[in-house]
Amino acid sequence: MYLLRRFSVNHARGMMRIYNTLEKGLIVLQPLWQKIGYERAEKPVALIEKGVKGLLFDCQMCGQCALSDTGMSCPMNCPKQLRNGPCGGVRENGHCEVKPEMRCVWVEAYRGRGLLGTDQSKEVFHEVDYQKIGQSSWLNVVKKHQAEQAAAAEEKSTKQPKA
Numbered sequence: 001m002y003l004l005r006r007f008s009v010n011h012a013r014g015m016m017r018i019y020n021t022l023e024k025g026l027i028v029l030q031p032l033w034q035k036i037g038y039e040r041a042e043k044p045v046a047l048i049e050k051g052v053k054g055l056l057f058d059c060q061m062c063g064q065c066a067l068s069d070t071g072m073s074c075p076m077n078c079p080k081q082l083r084n085g086p087c088g089g090v091r092e093n094g095h096c097e098v099k100p101e102m103r104c105v106w107v108e109a110y111r112g113r114g115l116l117g118t119d120q121s122k123e124v125f126h127e128v129d130y131q132k133i134g135q136s137s138w139l140n141v142v143k144k145h146q147a148e149q150a151a152a153a154e155e156k157s158t159k160q161p162k163a
């Protein structure tokens with residue numbers, strides 16, 4: 001839904017706030033995901049994610065969400081699937097070279113980043129891991145958080161002096 005996608009960038013601040021709250025909530029529910037099992041939770045969570053984010057951002061379920069870095073403009077809607085910035089073909093009116101009826105997702109990303117107060121000189125680079133395509137990026141965030149926690153706990157235990 002192109003119009004809703006543009007609405008989301010226009011309201012990047014509010015969207016980001018909701019997104020961050022949701023992400024924190026999913027992380028808090030980590031024990032529940034573990035209990036259910038990530039594999040079992042994957043399908044229903046991915047379905048919900050696809051429904052919600054498909055509507056708001058034209059999400060293509062890449063499984064590794066970049067919205068927080070791209071001003072809430074999904075880079076997977078770029079016909080060339082560029083994840084690190086616009087190609088050289090952006091039209092003078094800010095529209096896409098391949099789909100002239102659509103604004104370049106990266107022009108939109110810079111606009112959204114501006115609304116969020118993101119440092120525009122900060123590089124954006126989100127290489128696509130094709131193994132994650134179709135997965136829930138929400139659950140992937142939880143899994144990453146869990147792995148980081150486990151690594152930190154492991155490091156702490158190895159640093160503790162032995163009695």
Ligand code: SF4
Nearest residue numbers: 059060062065066074
């Ligand atoms: S970056 Fe990936 S997960 Fe995020 S909205 Fe776009 S396709 Fe969906």
